[in-house]
Amino acid sequence: MKVTPDIIRYEFVGTEAKIAKSRHPGYVGISGKIIDETRNTFRILHEGKGKRVVKDSAVFHFRFSDGTVVEIDGKLLVGRPEDRLKKRIRRLW
Numbered sequence: 001m002k003v004t005p006d007i008i009r010y011e012f013v014g015t016e017a018k019i020a021k022s023r024h025p026g027y028v029g030i031s032g033k034i035i036d037e038t039r040n041t042f043r044i045l046h047e048g049k050g051k052r053v054v055k056d057s058a059v060f061h062f063r064f065s066d067g068t069v070v071e072i073d074g075k076l077l078v079g080r081p082e083d084r085l086k087k088r089i090r091r092l093w
Contacts, residue, residue: 008076009085013037016063017044020071023057039080 018031030051036043042060043050055074063069077084 007070008072010064011081012042012062012077013081017042018061018063019053019058020061021059022053024054027053027058037081040078 012034013036015034016032017034019027019029022028030044030046030053032044032046032051034042035045035050040056041052041054043052045051055077058074059071060074060077061069061071
């Protein structure tokens, strides 16, 4: 998978995720499959339970189907999934 700024338009439900950093110490280390997404949160299936994580306060590592791991700041992901498709993206690097 080629990593570009368009990665934030990707559909994250069903993707493996891990929380690398967070302002909330209880979030760090939560990992599993994303089962739901709202405007401000991801719901991650962690050890058989659904954990709700606020996007704005965490940095995520996403593992895509081809094995690529990408680190994305949750602040870039805030917003409804359908609205992220329309969002104009500034070049990040």
